[in-house]
Amino acid sequence: MDYQDKIISAIDKALAGVISIVVSKNVEAVEEEITKMGLDPRQFYAKIQNEAEDGKIAVSGGSGFIVDKSGVVLTNKHVVADKDATYKAIIGKEKYEIEILAKDPLSDIAILKLLNPPENLSTIKLGTSKNIKLGMAVVAIGNALGEFSNTVSTGIVSGLSRFLSAVTDMEGHQERLRGLIQTDAAINPGNSGGPLINLDGEAIGINSAIVFGAQNIGFAIPIDRVKRDLEQLKKLGHIQTPFLGIRYIILNKAIANNFGSPSDHGALIIKEGLPHDHAILPGSAAAKAGLKEHDIILAANGKQITEKETLEDILEDCKIGDDLMLEIQRMGKVLNFKLKLEERSKFN
Secondary structure, three states: OOOHHHHHHHHHHHHHHHHEEEEEEEHHHHHHHHHHOOOOOHHHHHHHHHHOOEEEEEEEEEOOOOOOOOOOEEHHHHHHOOOOOOEEEEOOEEEEEEEEEEEEEOHHHHHHHHOOOOOOOOOOOOOOOOOOOOOOOEEEEEEEOOEEEEEEEEEEEEEEEEEEEEOOOOOOEEEEEEEEOOOOOOOOOOOOOOEEEOOOOEEEEEEEOOOOOOOOOOOEEEEHHHHHHHHHHHHHHOOOOEEEEEEEEOOOHHHHHHHOOOOOOOEEEEOOOOOOOOOOOOOHHHHHHOOOOOOOEEEEEEEEOOOOOOHHHHHHHOOOOOOEEEEEEEEOOEEEEEEEEEEEEHHH
């Protein structure tokens, strides 16, 4: 089978398992938001009234893909982030109600469930992101620009283990994303939540972020992280993540110079400057262990913290209740701390 036939075969295997997600809001709420933007809602009255359905109007769209015959769907957290909106899945020409089962607090991942799904749902097999290599051929599938469903684009894996604060949609929402797969397969607004597949038609990532102003740069969340969330949801009924209770930035030479830090690597504990913000959450494991703002975490469990291997990367290999050994730099001294990891949901 030649390269073109492999691409076509992979798309044929996966395409029917991809859905579009429509985000709708009450007409009154949409008109209020238009007013807040400094615009006159009367200019949009005809369009709003013509497109309204049951008193609601579609305001955005995203993608998702079915991974279980029962109707379990994977997508991005930011696709279903608006608490005031309602969400429906489009399969073919039919719309289906959606239940949000879980959202990953650390990654841009959401797990949904189709209510009263049709029989014989097409699903997409989950592959693995462990064997991904630079130059590997991939296909992105999704609802491009919220208008063009079943859009496919091809490319290669052009980067691995990327970390960025990305604008994930046209409204300016941001996510701090890490460990991402970078691809030059076109990912447009509306593609969010769709699968990034390999030539076997298996999902190896969830299309998540685009960088506005750049060309041929898109990012996907590795599927192994999603598989872990699915397993926890099945066993525990929710997504469980280890939690230290700190805010921090990862140091490099430029950031260290800016802060006058004595170390050019590690995690500098520092609050973000927001009202009522904490560098260390009261009552958290970090607070109990005696960590302080401006401490620099140089290493965790013997692994040096860098931009390539962040503190969150190390925590991914830990479980609730595990002891975490930290090497801290404080006022020119290197200190060692031990703390017991707690569950993040205790502090939500």
